Amino acid sequence: MVSKNQIKLITGLHQKKQRFANQLFFAEGVKVIQELLQSNFELEHLYTTLNDFETVQPSKRTFINEQELKKISALATPNSCLAVFKIPAENKIIDSGLIIALDDIRDPGNLGTILRLCDWFGIKQIICSKETVDIYNPKVVQATMGSIARVNVNYIDLKTFITQTKLPVFGTFMDGDNIYKSNLPQNGIIIMGNEANGISAEIEKIVTSRISIPRFGELQKTESLNVATATAIILSEFKRNS
Secondary structure (H helix, E strand, O other), rough: OOHHHHHHHHHOOOOOOHHHOOOEEEEEEEEEHHOOOOOOOOOEEEEEEOOOOOOOOOOOOOEEEEEEEHHHHHOOOOOEEEEEEEEEOOOOOOOOOOEEEOOOOOHHHHHHHHHHHHHHHOOOEEEEEEOOOOOOOOOHHHOOHHHOOEEEEEEEOHHHHHOOOOEEEEEEEEEEEEEOOOOOOOOEEEEEOOOEEEEOOHHHOOOOOOOOOOOOOOOOOOOOOOHHHHHHHHHHHHOOOO
């Protein structure tokens, strides 16, 4: 059974302010929770409707019913389990290889998908502007499908970091050089911009290489690609000749 205090705590974790006040976040679903349990994330408590997760010590596992799960879940159709984890300290930035830099990405689904893409393509580091959606937002955690455990994410002042790095800086723009005809290195920072406004003006000024995904449609009327879709194409091309 889940107590009123536990319900209050978990529902509070739907909000960024409460997540950071308590240094906790939660994940839902067997696959995501199993991925996190097998990682360096520290479990605070597991709530489940099933007789599963036998490796979790009894003191950190509570059996609940579906009605109780609905009270704490962030999903319209709750899964079978929810687990609360401690937010770890940020790791040191890996300033080598390919780095994805996110300039004011606001949609949780986009951030979660980008994180999964980085995991797929072997990108170990994402750096986010402080305006980018919180990685521990429940919708982000859900969209990562466990990849949150395998990619290093830091929230920083992007301008300061980029002006100090020795890596080449690639920005994605509609008028950039055709990515399919560009000589792409295996080390560099790839900046992806805001869903509506693209890369901010102050970051655009410090980009060293402007790249673009060309449109092949006959009418050429599509204004832009979804940022997660664009990230998939760009990472695929950077990795194609690695």
